[in-house]
Amino acid sequence: MKNSSYTLKVSSQSQVTLPRSLREQLKLRPGSRITIMVTDDGSLKLSDKLPIEKHFGTFTGTWTNQGKDAADYTRSLRNSMQPKLNSNR
Numbered sequence: 813m814k815n816s817s818y819t820l821k822v823s824s825q826s827q828v829t830l831p832r833s834l835r836e837q838l839k840l841r842p843g844s845r846i847t848i849m850v851t852d853d854g855s856l857k858l859s860d861k862l863p864i865e866k867h868f869g870t871f872t873g874t875w876t877n878q879g880k881d882a883a884d885y886t887r888s889l890r891n892s893m894q895p896k897l898n899s900n901r
Contacts, residue, residue, distance in 0.1 A: 816837070820828040830840065838858070840846065849857045 816834070818831055818834055820830070822828055830838075834840075838846075847859045849859070851857060
């Protein structure tokens with residue numbers, strides 16, 4: 813991707829519109845999410861990756877209990893607590 817420069821105007825509602833050529837270059841569509849990071853020198857970095865995505869897969873296997881995956885573990889924990897929750901009503 814070649815270096816490009818765009819000047820954006822902030823609207824009275826504090827919004828900016830990305831020019832069409834930039835949206836096309838970044839392959840942004842309605843509903844796309846972007847992350848804007850401010851660097852120490854005050855410049856902006858734009859990314860289509862959410863900050864959490866860099867952590868995907870980091871804790872694989874951490875949330876297991878006796879061979880269950882996280883959803884199964886959470887479901888069994890919730891089911892074991894359900895009688896207590898119902899008796900408090």
